[in-house]
Each structure stands twice: as structure tokens, then as C-alpha cells.
Amino acid sequence: MKQYILNRLISGIIVLFGLSIFAFALIHMIPGDxxxxxxxxxxxxxxxxxxxxxxxLNKPLPAQYIDYVSGVAKGDFGTSLKTGRPVLVEIQDRFPETVKLAVAGIGIAVVLGVALGVVAARYQNTLVDYIITSLATLGISLAGFWLGLIVIMVFAVKLAWFRVAGGTGLMDLVLPAGTLGVLCSSMICRLTRSGMVEVLSNDYIRTARAKGMRESIILYRHAFRNVLIPVVTIVGLQIASLLGGAIVIEQVFSWPGIGTLAISAISTRDFPMIQGIILFMGIVYVTVNLLIDLLYGLIDPRIDYSTQKEGA
Known part of the structure; x- marks a missing residue:
């Protein structure tokens, strides 16, 4: 277990090293001065x-990169050209709002996606299954900005149940989190359904039904446990993506998170801020992926990390 974690940390450091080179080179890839x-x-x-x-920038490139990496290692991601504040401080100010939105959105997505996926598998090849899978396919195909604008038009403008945008309270969280939840639940639903359909055809499920066991226990206690790992994997990837900033949704709803900070930095040509956000998103991805890998062992005790040394 310790060796596996060490291997994953080393691979994560290699990824971050490559990302730091990209972030550093970003400013030098711009045509002109x-x-x-x-x-x-x-x-x-x-x-x-x-x-x-x-x-x-008046130093040789190797010296510039060494200075950049040394600063990052000390927590110095540079200074924002727009605000004059340290980049890391700006990110830390926005990150809690992104976490709030990501947690709410992924919570809705998991509940909605898993429930619909299980129901679709339970009623495989029926009208219920066709309706759910069609809606899931539609959800995957929808553009985030389009759905966000429709949600604002209906619930904020027409019905006036919520503010259009700009707040950070609980009621202001409903529309962006709901939009994120619908978008993310589509993939979870399809993955849950496909996994459940395969599991429900196994002999031990037929045996459980023959014993008269309740269907709800069969579905959630026995069958769903065997599709948890792929579901957790896709949920983990979505969490990492949302924690890095749900850029489109944050921009549509004017949510003050990492996504809107990135858009603002790009529009004002604040390259130190752009570099910092890229590197910060990389750290979030590596950290979440490591946690998801370790979670596999809790979900399925049969997983032996000692056999994964070479593949890690």
C-alpha cells in the first residue's frame, strides 16, 4: 500500500513537472513581445x-524557469498584473466558492444519475428504459452555456423564483448547481445503467430473486456494489474538473469561482494569473485522482495494491 502511494505520488510529481513547463512556456509562446x-x-x-x-523576462530561459519553479515550491505563484495581489491569494479567495458549487452540483448529479441508471437497468428494454436513456443521451449532448441560459430564462426571468446572477447565497446556488447536476448526471446515469444491466444478468442475482429477497435489497445492496468502481471513477474525474473551475457555468451565472477568475485573467491578459490557475488545476486533478485510487480499496477489499506496483 505504501509503495503504491509512493509510486502514485512520483507519477503525480512528474505530471506536475510537465505542467509547470507548459505553464512557464505559455508566456513565451505568444507571438510578439x-x-x-x-x-x-x-x-x-x-x-x-x-x-x-x-x-x-530579461534573464536567460533556464534561469527564468528555475526562478518560476522555486517560487511555486515556496507557494509563490507570482503577482496578478490586474490586482497587484499574489496569484495564490486570489485563487484561495475564489476556491471556496468553486468548492461550494462543485459539491452541490456533483451531489445532485450522483443522486439523479445513480437513481435513474438503476431504474433504467431494472426496467431494461421497456418504455421507462427508453425514456431515461434518451434523456441521458440528450443531457450529454447539451451545451452547458445553452442549458444555463434556458434555466435563467425560465426560472429567473419568467417565473422570477431566483435572482438572475451575481449572488453567492444558498438560493443563488440552486440554478448553477442544478444545471451542473443535470449535465454531470447524464454520464453517471448511462454508466450506472450499463453496469447494472451486466450485473443483473449474473447467477447470484437470479439466486437472490429465487430466494424471495426484496428487489430493492437486490438492486442496491448486491448489484450496485459491483458497479461502484466505474461510477466512482467517473464521479472523481467530474469532481476534479469542477474543482478546477466549471468555467462555462460560472461565467453564465456570474459565480465568483476559479472559472470566472480564469476568464477574467484571459480577457485582461493577466498571464501570471493564467499560469497560476493552470498549475493549480493540475494539482487539483492529481490530488483527486490519488484519493479516488485509494478509495477503490475501501469499495472492494479484493483489490491488492501490491500487484499494481509496475502499472502505477
Missing amino acids: PVRIMLGEKATKEQVERLREQMG
Whole structure:
């Protein structure tokens, strides 16, 4: 177990190392003078030179990268050109709102997706199954911004049940979290259904039914446990994605999370902030994936981590 965790940590560090190279190279891949692009064409030569020196762009590339990685290792992700505040502080201010939205959205998605997936599998090849799978397919096909705008139009503008956008309270969370939940539940529903259909055809399920065991116990205590790992995997990937910032939904609902911070940084050419967000999202992905891998052992005690040393 310890060796497996160590192997996963090493692979995570390698991923973050590659991501740090990409984040660092981002500013150097811009055509033209990146400092001039950041400050605009009206900036004076003195302002350009001052920012270039401030960002260390007057040093050789290897020295710049070493300075960048050293700063990141100390928790210094740079300084925002827009606000003048440390990038990490700006991210920390926004991250709790992203967590709030991600937890609410994934909670709705899991309840909705699992329940509909189990029902569809239980009534396989019936009208109920066809309706649920069609809705799940439609949900996967929907664009997030389109669904968000429809939700705002119906529930905020027409019915006036909620504010259009801009708040961070519990009622303001309903529409963006509900939209995220519907979008994410579609994949969970299809995965749950396909796994349950396969499990429900096994002999031990037929034996349980022959013994007169209640259908609800068969479905949730016996069958669903055997499809937990793929469901947890897709849920983990969705959590990592949402914690990195549900960019489209946050922008549509003006939710002050990492996603809107990223859009603002791009529109204002705040490259230190963009670099910091990219690296922060990478750390979130690596951390969540490691936790999901460790969760497998709790779900299925038969998993032996010692046999996964080479594949880790």
C-alpha cells in the first residue's frame, strides 16, 4: 500500500513537472513581445522595461524557469498584473466558492444519475428504459452555456423564483448547481445503467430473486456494489474538473469561482494569473485522482495494491 502511494505520488510529481513547463512556456509562446501585449500598445518604454524586469523576462530561459519553479515550491505563484495581489491569494479567495458549487452540483448529479441508471437497468428494454436513456443521451449532448441560459430564462426571468446572477447565497446556488447536476448526471446515469444491466444478468442475482429477497435489497445492496468502481471513477474525474473551475457555468451565472477568475485573467491578459490557475488545476486533478485510487480499496477489499506496483 505504501509503495503504491509512493509510486502514485512520483507519477503525480512528474505530471506536475510537465505542467509547470507548459505553464512557464505559455508566456513565451505568444507571438510578439509578451510584455507589450500585457501592457497594451500605449505603454511607455519605461513601463515595458520595468515589467520585464519585474517578471524576470530579461534573464536567460533556464534561469527564468528555475526562478518560476522555486517560487511555486515556496507557494509563490507570482503577482496578478490586474490586482497587484499574489496569484495564490486570489485563487484561495475564489476556491471556496468553486468548492461550494462543485459539491452541490456533483451531489445532485450522483443522486439523479445513480437513481435513474438503476431504474433504467431494472426496467431494461421497456418504455421507462427508453425514456431515461434518451434523456441521458440528450443531457450529454447539451451545451452547458445553452442549458444555463434556458434555466435563467425560465426560472429567473419568467417565473422570477431566483435572482438572475451575481449572488453567492444558498438560493443563488440552486440554478448553477442544478444545471451542473443535470449535465454531470447524464454520464453517471448511462454508466450506472450499463453496469447494472451486466450485473443483473449474473447467477447470484437470479439466486437472490429465487430466494424471495426484496428487489430493492437486490438492486442496491448486491448489484450496485459491483458497479461502484466505474461510477466512482467517473464521479472523481467530474469532481476534479469542477474543482478546477466549471468555467462555462460560472461565467453564465456570474459565480465568483476559479472559472470566472480564469476568464477574467484571459480577457485582461493577466498571464501570471493564467499560469497560476493552470498549475493549480493540475494539482487539483492529481490530488483527486490519488484519493479516488485509494478509495477503490475501501469499495472492494479484493483489490491488492501490491500487484499494481509496475502499472502505477
